[in-house]
Amino acid sequence: MRRWRHQDFGCRRVGLVAALPRVDCPRCGVVVASVPWAGPGSRSARDFEAECAWPMTVANRKTVGGFLHIAWRTAGDVARRVAERVKASMPSPFDGLTAIGVDETSHRKGHTYITVVVDHERHRVVRARGELNHWVSWASHSRIPEIVELSKKIRRRRPDILRTIRLGCSNARLEASDDRIKVTIRMAYGFHHVDNLIALIMLRCGGLDIRLPQPAI
Numbered sequence: 001m002r003r004w005r006h007q008d009f010g011c012r013r014v015g016l017v018a019a020l021p022r023v024d025c026p027r028c029g030v031v032v033a034s035v036p037w038a039g040p041g042s043r044s045a046r047d048f049e050a051e052c053a054w055p056m057t058v059a060n061r062k063t064v065g066g067f068l069h070i071a072w073r074t075a076g077d078v079a080r081r082v083a084e085r086v087k088a089s090m091p092s093p094f095d096g097l098t099a100i101g102v103d104e105t106s107h108r109k110g111h112t113y114i115t116v117v118v119d120h121e122r123h124r125v126v127r128a129r130g131e132l133n134h135w136v137s138w139a140s141h142s143r144i145p146e147i148v149e150l151s152k153k154i155r156r157r158r159p160d161i162l163r164t165i166r167l168g169c170s171n172a173r174l175e176a177s178d179d180r181i182k183v184t185i186r187m188a189y190g191f192h193h194v195d196n197l198i199a200l201i202m203l204r205c206g207g208l209d210i211r212l213p214q215p216a217i
Contacts, residue, residue, distance in 0.1 A: 007048050184205065
């Protein structure tokens, strides 16, 4: 007999109990039969996991653990499974990308980083090239050592600067996302697996459509 945690009924904890037969799969061999209410290896029903995921996007660990009566490590595993299911049901976040920002955020003491990729919106500027040429020409003849040195740096990085201006990219969105991620990292204190932390970041900052379970009609 196996037991799965289900949504509470008022103040009563609810569990699903079932005997799972072993079946002979032509591809995998003899395996334990799957159930429609939970994923492989999970001890929680999908509806309960959906109920857990939503407060994890807006509340801290103490609130989530106290409200749902689950350990924070269990919450991390739930976040990972829900994020995987939701991402599988949505179009790829890499489809249609035209401009991105990339940054690294530390999530532990020492040199342990998470690489963050942020989608930028595209903007257009039509007069940047000529104005930049004019300014660099003036700056290089200004006889001000600091300005002359700056003009040399701009001349060396000119293609990158113009590309950034044409695409309308800046660090603003990246820094805003970085701030949200740092808050999420603090909320996820106690997650021992980086995959669970990344899942929580995706739930909070990845635009995933997280919904509470709805009653069947």
